[in-house]
Amino acid sequence: MTAALENYHARMQRVLDYIDRHLDDDLGLDVLSGVAAFSKYHFHRQFTATFGLSVHRYVQLARLKRASHQLANGDAQSVTDIAMEAGYDAPDAFARAFRQRFGQSPSSFRRSPQWEPWLAAFGPLNKARSQLMPTTFTPDDVTIREVAPTRVAIFEHRGDPDTIDATVQRFIAWRKARGMSPQTNPTFNIWYSERRPANPADYSMDLCIGLRADQTIDEETVKAGEIKLGEIPGGRCAVLRVTGDTHNLEPAALYLYRDWLPTSGEEMRDFPIYCQRFFLEGPELGTAAELFLPLR
Numbered sequence: 076m077t078a079a080l081e082n083y084h085a086r087m088q089r090v091l092d093y094i095d096r097h098l099d100d101d102l103g104l105d106v107l108s109g110v111a112a113f114s115k116y117h118f119h120r121q122f123t124a125t126f127g128l129s130v131h132r133y134v135q136l137a138r139l140k141r142a143s144h145q146l147a148n149g150d151a152q153s154v155t156d157i158a159m160e161a162g163y164d165a166p167d168a169f170a171r172a173f174r175q176r177f178g179q180s181p182s183s184f185r186r187s188p189q190w191e192p193w194l195a196a197f198g199p200l201n202k203a204r205s206q207l208m209p210t211t212f213t214p215d216d217v218t219i220r221e222v223a224p225t226r227v228a229i230f231e232h233r234g235d236p237d238t239i240d241a242t243v244q245r246f247i248a249w250r251k252a253r254g255m256s257p258q259t260n261p262t263f264n265i266w267y268s269e270r271r272p273a274n275p276a277d278y279s280m281d282l283c284i285g286l287r288a289d290q291t292i293d294e295e296t297v298k299a300g301e302i303k304l305g306e307i308p309g310g311r312c313a314v315l316r317v318t319g320d321t322h323n324l325e326p327a328a329l330y331l332y333r334d335w336l337p338t339s340g341e342e343m344r345d346f347p348i349y350c351q352r353f354f355l356e357g358p359e360l361g362t363a364a365e366l367f368l369p370l371r
Contacts, residue, residue, distance in 0.1 A: 086111045087125055091204065094137055099160060102134045126203035136200040138162050139176060142169075143193060146185040154181045190354065191247060191257070194362060198322050205323075212330040214338075217315050222367065224309035227263060227283035228292055228302050235275040246282045249302070257354060261285035263307060265349040270325045283307070308346055312367040313339070321364040324350060331368045344369035 093110045094102055107130060108118035122130045138161040145157050152160075158169030158181075173181050178192045230249070232242040250260070267279040283305075286292070296302060313335065317327050328348055336343070346369040355363055 086113065087122070090122070094134060098134075098138055098141055102130075104130060126206055128199050128203055133200065133203060135162070135172075136197060139173065140197060140200065142173070142181075143177070143184065143188070146181055147188045154185075157181070202322055212315065212327065212334075214335060217313050217331070217335050217339075219341075219370065220312055220314045222307075222309050222312050225261070225263070225307045226286040226288070226290075227305055227307055228286060229305050230282040230302055232278070232280050232282065234278060236271065236278045237275070239280075242282065246284075250284055255284055257352070260287070260290075262352045263349055264352065265307070265347055266328075267347050270323075307349065308369070310344060311370040313341065313370055315366045315368075316363060317366065318355070318363045321352065321362050324364060324366060327364075327366050331366060336368070342371045344371050 090107050090111045093107065100106075104115050104119055107122075108115040111118060113121060119130055122133070126133065128136075142157050142161040145152060145160075146154075154169070155166045158166045161169060163169035163172070170181055173179070173184070176196045177184060177189070179189055184193075230242060230246045232239050250256075261284075263281075263283040263285065265281040265283060267281075268277055272278055292302065292304060297304060313331060315327050315331055315335075317324060331348070348366060348368050350364045350366045352362055352364045
């Protein structure tokens, strides 16, 4: 990275740090462009180009994230006070925005937060924050593990990766309807293609729910083609754990294939690379993922 680019990134990082520390203050373009020492006439375009979302949306998400923590952590403040701190003039407007973003009202979230839609809603925020953080791994990050076979219910996604959200929502709804939470039934992704193949129609992946030995699936559901049943085979695997932004695991997969494997003396088995996704100890802390590269 050149010195000029490092300086540019440092100025943008300064803006993110300032937003974190001043959520109750004026976070308009004049203020933030001054923090970055960029022209206010271009700063909003620079911010969007760097982080993939506008300054206004970034600030809104950051304030909503703090508000959701206040609700979930039993903060004594009223919903009205939390709404005002989040920058909303009225609790009704806050409630609408909160429900639209998380699928729950603020009072419902306070009683029983649903963490999956919460994490999905902050995907753009987490992705933005990861833009300035280069993803690096070392051989010490990789372990070789003997993995047990896992029965799975499979939701196939075939075709343009930009349409995967619909498959994910169907996957989540099916699991919720059967009381299969990520804490009781592990979640896996199996990749059969590159993340961005030259032809989007060639994209291919499976979303899987791990099944216990005593769990059965309605035969009519299988016959109707809604899901398939299968197994992730057991055996030796190289395992690489990723925390923080787990929306794009391509850097981790590239590290395993391009850097770790050629120097490891290992050979791959005939099964695709896959990952298991799970919550950290506190769901509000986010998710982690472990990539599994099957070995002979």
